Amino acid sequence: MQNKEIKFLEESFKKYYFDHFDLIHVPKRTSEREFGFQKFNSGMIRHISLKDDKELHLLLMQNTPSDVYCSNAYYSFPNQPMNEKDWKEADLIFDIDAKDLHLDCRQHHSVTKCNECNQISNTNNHCSKCNSTKIEIKSLPCKHCIDGSKKEVVKLLNILVDDLDVEKHNIEIYFSGNEGFHVYAYNSQFQELGSRERSELVDYIMFRGTIPETFGMKKLKPNRSLFPEFNEKGWRGRLSKEIFGSKSKRSKIISDLISDGYSNFQKRLENLSTSIGSQIDPNVTMDIHRIFRLPGSLNSKSGLSKVLCTDLQKFDPYSDSSFLNENTIEITANCPIEFKLKNKKFGPYYEEQTTVPTFAAVYMICKNLARIS
Amino acid sequence: MITLGKDEIAKYPFLADAGQYLKDKGFTLQQFGVDPDLKISLEKALNRVQVSADGKIYKSDLIDGEASKDYVLEREVFSFLLAIVLLKLTKMNTLIKRFALAEARRAEKYLEKDLANITDESKKELAVKIIDDLFSIQIKKQDDYFIIPISNYLKYSINFHEREWKLVNRHVGAGYVYLTPHETVRLIRKELSNYISSKIINAKMPSMILGFEEPVQKLILLSKKFATYTITTGEYPPCIKHAIEILEKGENLPHSGRFMLATFLLSRNQSIEQIAPLFKNAPDYNERVTLYQLNHLAGTSGSGTQYSCPSCEKLKTQNLCFAIPECDNIINPLQFGKRRK
Ligand code: SF4
Ligand SMILES: [Zn+2]
Ligand SMILES: [Zn+2]
Numbered sequence A: 001m002q003n004k005e006i007k008f009l010e011e012s013f014k015k016y017y018f019d020h021f022d023l024i025h026v027p028k029r030t031s032e033r034e035f036g037f038q039k040f041n042s043g044m045i046r047h048i049s050l051k052d053d054k055e056l057h058l059l060l061m062q063n064t065p066s067d068v069y070c071s072n073a074y075y076s077f078p079n080q081p082m083n084e085k086d087w088k089e090a091d092l093i094f095d096i097d098a099k100d101l102h103l104d105c106r107q108h109h110s111v112t113k114c115n116e117c118n119q120i121s122n123t124n125n126h127c128s129k130c131n132s133t134k135i136e137i138k139s140l141p142c143k144h145c146i147d148g149s150k151k152e153v154v155k156l157l158n159i160l161v162d163d164l165d166v167e168k169h170n171i172e173i174y175f176s177g178n179e180g181f182h183v184y185a186y187n188s189q190f191q192e193l194g195s196r197e198r199s200e201l202v203d204y205i206m207f208r209g210t211i212p213e214t215f216g217m218k219k220l221k222p223n224r225s226l227f228p229e230f231n232e233k234g235w236r237g238r239l240s241k242e243i244f245g246s247k248s249k250r251s252k253i254i255s256d257l258i259s260d261g262y263s264n265f266q267k268r269l270e271n272l273s274t275s276i277g278s279q280i281d282p283n284v285t286m287d288i289h290r291i292f293r294l295p296g297s298l299n300s301k302s303g304l305s306k307v308l309c310t311d312l313q314k315f316d317p318y319s320d321s322s323f324l325n326e327n328t329i330e331i332t333a334n335c336p337i338e339f340k341l342k343n344k345k346f347g348p349y350y351e352e353q354t355t356v357p358t359f360a361a362v363y364m365i366c367k368n369l370a371r372i373s
Numbered sequence B: 001m002i003t004l005g006k007d008e009i010a011k012y013p014f015l016a017d018a019g020q021y022l023k024d025k026g027f028t029l030q031q032f033g034v035d036p037d038l039k040i041s042l043e044k045a046l047n048r049v050q051v052s053a054d055g056k057i058y059k060s061d062l063i064d065g066e067a068s069k070d071y072v073l074e075r076e077v078f079s080f081l082l083a084i085v086l087l088k089l090t091k092m093n094t095l096i097k098r099f100a101l102a103e104a105r106r107a108e109k110y111l112e113k114d115l116a117n118i119t120d121e122s123k124k125e126l127a128v129k130i131i132d133d134l135f136s137i138q139i140k141k142q143d144d145y146f147i148i149p150i151s152n153y154l155k156y157s158i159n160f161h162e163r164e165w166k167l168v169n170r171h172v173g174a175g176y177v178y179l180t181p182h183e184t185v186r187l188i189r190k191e192l193s194n195y196i197s198s199k200i201i202n203a204k205m206p207s208m209i210l211g212f213e214e215p216v217q218k219l220i221l222l223s224k225k226f227a228t229y230t231i232t233t234g235e236y237p238p239c240i241k242h243a244i245e246i247l248e249k250g251e252n253l254p255h256s257g258r259f260m261l262a263t264f265l266l267s268r269n270q271s272i273e274q275i276a277p278l279f280k281n282a283p284d285y286n287e288r289v290t291l292y293q294l295n296h297l298a299g300t301s302g303s304g305t306q307y308s309c310p311s312c313e314k315l316k317t318q319n320l321c322f323a324i325p326e327c328d329n330i331i332n333p334l335q336f337g338k339r340r341k
Helices: A003-019 A053-063 A104-109 A143-163 A195-206 A234-244 A247-260 A262-276 A282-286 A358-366 B006-011 B018-025 B029-034 B039-053 B070-090 B093-116 B121-135 B150-157 B181-187 B189-202 B213-230 B238-248 B255-267 B272-281 B287-298 B312-317
Strands: A035-038 A044-048 A067-071 A073-075 A087-090 A092-097 A110-114 A135-139 A171-175 A180-185 A291-293 A328-333 A339-341 A344-346 A352-357 A370-372 B140-142 B145-149 B171-173 B176-179
Touching: A003 A053, A003 A358, A003 A370, A035 A053, A067 A073, A092 A143, A092 A195, A092 A282, A104 A110, A104 A143, A143 A171, A143 A180, A143 A195, A143 A234, A143 B171, A195 A282, A195 B150, A234 A247, A234 A262, A234 B171, A247 A262, A328 A358, A339 A358, A344 A358, A352 A358, A358 A370, B006 B070, B006 B093, B018 B070, B029 B039, B029 B070, B039 B070, B039 B093, B039 B213, B070 B093, B070 B189, B070 B213, B093 B121, B093 B181, B093 B189, B093 B213, B121 B189, B140 B176, B145 B150, B145 B181, B150 B176, B150 B181, B176 B181, B181 B189, B238 B255, B238 B272, B255 B272, B255 B287, B272 B287
Parallel strands: none
Antiparallel strands: A035 A044, A035 A067, A067 A291, A073 A087, A092 A180, A110 A135, A171 A180, A328 A352, A328 A370, A339 A344, B140 B145, B145 B176, B171 B176
């Protein structure tokens, strides 16, 4: 990105922050949190502590950051270096990202941008012009991707509420501002857990590391009565619904499972992990010192806002999280994928000059698929 | 504080206030060294420590946690209290760790039985209370299970490396993990042994008592034997020393650490019989499994390939490396001490 583009993004971001202070708030227990931010084309500044909304708004105005972050952890001294912060506890946090779902549609809305010659290609491992492998993949997630992420969120919510006893009113879902969702769980029994314990929760939620015995399958002399029933709690109940389908088929299917044998059952369990487990990013949940995109702030990968989803099913990121202004600007776009923002269609553009509203220009410039003319 | 009945003190002697108990019974420590009738308790105490040093559990005179005669119960408690005195006088940490682990395993059996007791509600309540008081784990009975909050469960279960202890392989519902009495006590074995050893370590140091010299001497000799077979570690690199230390403390060494240690020692031409006892103190020790695994690594069974010790680089990623300046210029622990500048 050149200076012209950076200047344009900074101006647009600044205007957003100035006009939308109502959307951007410090989280509860502010003084125990660590904040951090990044500016366009520069490194991360962290270990900041803030008192209230006013200080946050001041920071936004003075620095026009590209991204703003806040810890899910609570510290005694959030502005000290990490090992002197005195970690107290951390909210449970989950990241679900469409790119981790490996959906088939992805190839249709991804392009690669060559870092050497700037060529945009549809090939996915090298530049079609100069053959360089120094490429960046740019994806403009589609509705299908967003729906896929929503499904994972729903699976996660069920596990959180039914199995882990997190109360519904203590859960918040945010659109990440780019390709997925962030789920926060507050005030649970897990606040004080360390990283190793959280990694066990991750495996639980993702349905990883299972053994056949847990679901009644034994190496020697399998016993029909050990297989799960429909109404059981937790994974046994969920698995029985998944593999038996209906109560009437249970008996027949158990016979099949037993005759297929132990190691086939084991494989079956492993494969089920992606369909019945929730595909969260394990590293995010395990990390208890991370700073996380601040709700209400802009995502510099898209110019969309990280916003609270009160009705997940109805939520449409391309109309509900685009808050930048409508002033038009002339750009040179090289964006071969059509996209929709605020109910307006844009593109495809093939290295052409065009005049578009700021929110659409920012979207393409953030994806590195356009520049200021 | 938990109030204990006579037979309960015998089952859980580490809960008793030692000095008070002796006083209540009208005895002094000195009497045990000289009174021929009481000396049997001292012998039992010595035996209790010796057995534990061997990685076994002391066989008590109690039958199902009960005794027909009161004096049997008393002797049971005395032998525990005297064992502590002997350990203090012997001042050997390895013996204390081993004793604490063996006593924890012994108590575990009673705790399990008490938890599972359906005819005597008070027994179950006591076991629940012990677990709560000592480890602040609140267990509740629900149908045939004991349920404990998931967060409590995880604190202990992450130290086990068998897959069956993973949360995903547990019955979980509404924020709780469902456990059998056996699993419940197994979960806290390590804590129980820590509790017992800290009790011993914090106990007041007695001065030598007439008649105790001989058993103390025997124990010192015994602990020397341990010292020679494990602590010939002078030439061992820090990663290996560290792994041995963990095992000696009866703490959990991750699978990767066991692999490193076993392959290292096998490469140094130690025999399986020499190596196996090292693992005895592991919280999940199983002789048969250990021998099987060692044979596998040595290539004497199965595929026939002998496994080699992982590289320093690999061990670094597994957090098993504790490099010191002498580690410079080596890429495998086996080279440690062999290259001289
Ligand atoms: S450098 Fe190698 S030999 Fe030294 S402690 Fe680390 S792993 Fe062991
Ligand atoms: Zn190129
Ligand atoms: Zn898609």
